[in-house]
Amino acid sequence: MTGARRFFLGLDIGGTKLAAGVAGDDGRLLSREVIPARREDGPETMIERLVAMGRRVVDASGVAPSDIAATGVSCGGPLDIRTGIVREPTNLPGWIDVPLVARLTTDFADFLGGGPVYLENDANAAAMAEHRYGAGRGVRNLVYLTISTGIGGGVILDDRIVEGESGNAAEIGHMSLCHDGWACPCGSRGCLEAFASGTNIAQRAHDRIAAGEASSLTAFETEAITSREVAEAARAGDPLACAVWDETVTVLGAGVGSIINLFNPRLVILGGGVTAVGDQLIVPVRRIALERAFPSMAAEVDVVIAQLGADIGIVGAVAAAQARLEYSR
């Protein structure tokens, strides 16, 4: 042993893309690659592609394979971080009880010299990344929320991710805010995700247009109206878009207020594609959340936008590898 290994391989398995990169302990990527997931090919072929890409990004990074301390894998849940098994993620059809960590450990054994492989829920991995390298640096207690196609979350308490029994804790998007509310893809009702995800922001605009409300959004094909078009139309003062946006920030504000009451965090970090609009989202969500939380806890918290950008999947996997290695010591 010539010294501690200092680099990490991050692998990100998403429904639309597979990504990989290598970083040091500051989370800065030395190499990265993104390819289409082509999930219709199934887990076997996708894992083969992921392993090949992992080797390529290590080669491209200039880091010796023997200097890779650990590999992190960020993947949608449900999964089991104790056994390294991917259970049945909603975004990966056909991935049923896949022993991913065992498989990657074997496939990388001769290349990386037996460093550990850690599986992490994608939102928890992103929370670990914002905590280590992003908006949450130096903060002991924080909650991360990603608002994109769906809504995911991760909770860091006392500088450590909250795992739950199998690593699936903090499914904040599936807090049921309304017991008899709108149906959610998870099977429950009234979930935060079922109302305020990017998908649902667009859906509520579609529903109002279909019901005959006037809007500048009718200039678009229905499929072309996403949360971004709704946000833009709201900024321009379109009444329908303003109504949808006001509902969105109110529900998100109520959800974030509940999160503050639950965890007493120093920081709530909002990431994901819907937050790209910046102040249009964060300003009203912060105001409503702080109005609704206990005043003593509201006085101690801020609500901010995430700092790490589109590579959050890879950087999250790197953060998970680094964190898990530290936890295991």
Ligand SMILES: [Zn+2]
């Ligand atoms: Zn749900």
